[in-house]
Amino acid sequence: MDKRTPQNCRWAEPTLYLPFPYWLEAWNTPWSCRRDGLPRLLETTMQCRACPRFEPRCRDGVSWAAEAAAPLVP
Numbered sequence: 001m002d003k004r005t006p007q008n009c010r011w012a013e014p015t016l017y018l019p020f021p022y023w024l025e026a027w028n029t030p031w032s033c034r035r036d037g038l039p040r041l042l043e044t045t046m047q048c049r050a051c052p053r054f055e056p057r058c059r060d061g062v063s064w065a066a067e068a069a070a071p072l073v074p
């Protein structure tokens with residue numbers, strides 16, 4: 001099971017990457033959640049630990065956890 005953190009959730013985004021004026025809050029709230037459409041600044045990432053709406057982040061249909069478990073090919 002994936003560890004539930006903003007780094008692993010497909011809906012989380014670094015606040016610094018959001019459009020103005022959201023990115024202005026990046027210093028105080030480094031992570032935001034886009035699960036509801038409009039960004040929601042995460043005052044704390046603790047809520048992600050038990051979030052029922054967590055979805056693993058993936059790249060090209062492969063979850064990061066599966067990618068990390070795959071052997072490295074030279």
Ligand code: SF4
Nearest residue numbers: 009012033048051054
């Ligand atoms: S609040 Fe839930 S949906 Fe939003 S980033 Fe955290 S785990 Fe993901």
